[in-house]
Amino acid sequence: MPHELAVFLGVKRSQADAILIALDSAGLCNMRLLIFHTCSEAHIGSIDFGVGFPSLPWKCSECDQIIEDYAEMSFDLMALVPEPVEFI
Numbered sequence: 486m487p488h489e490l491a492v493f494l495g496v497k498r499s500q501a502d503a504i505l506i507a508l509d510s511a512g513l514c515n516m517r518l519l520i521f522h523t524c525s526e527a528h529i530g531s532i533d534f535g536v537g538f539p540s541l542p543w544k545c546s547e548c549d550q551i552i553e554d555y556a557e558m559s560f561d562l563m564a565l566v567p568e569p570v571e572f573i
């Protein structure tokens with residue numbers, strides 16, 4: 486998660502986002518956009534980063550509500566790394 490990278494590297498969250506987006510662009514990780522609904526602290530879905538926001542309406546997997554307004558959603562980034570990254 487970007488906030489963990491920011492803490493680890495001692496940089497701002499926006500800088501950690503930029504690092505991960507650069508790694509994604511280079512094919513070194515796969516960025517996902519995590520989707521949250523106001524009903525839960527757990528994410529309710531994810532889509533590939535870079536394809537925009539999810540199409541509405543979106544059915545919440547936690548409460549089954551049909552979401553028709555982005556104001557009911559929040560988002561975060563997650564980086565999936567296919568192979569362990571080794572810092573030398």
Ligand SMILES: [Zn+2]
Pocket residue numbers: 522523524525545546547548549550
């Ligand atoms: Zn929900």
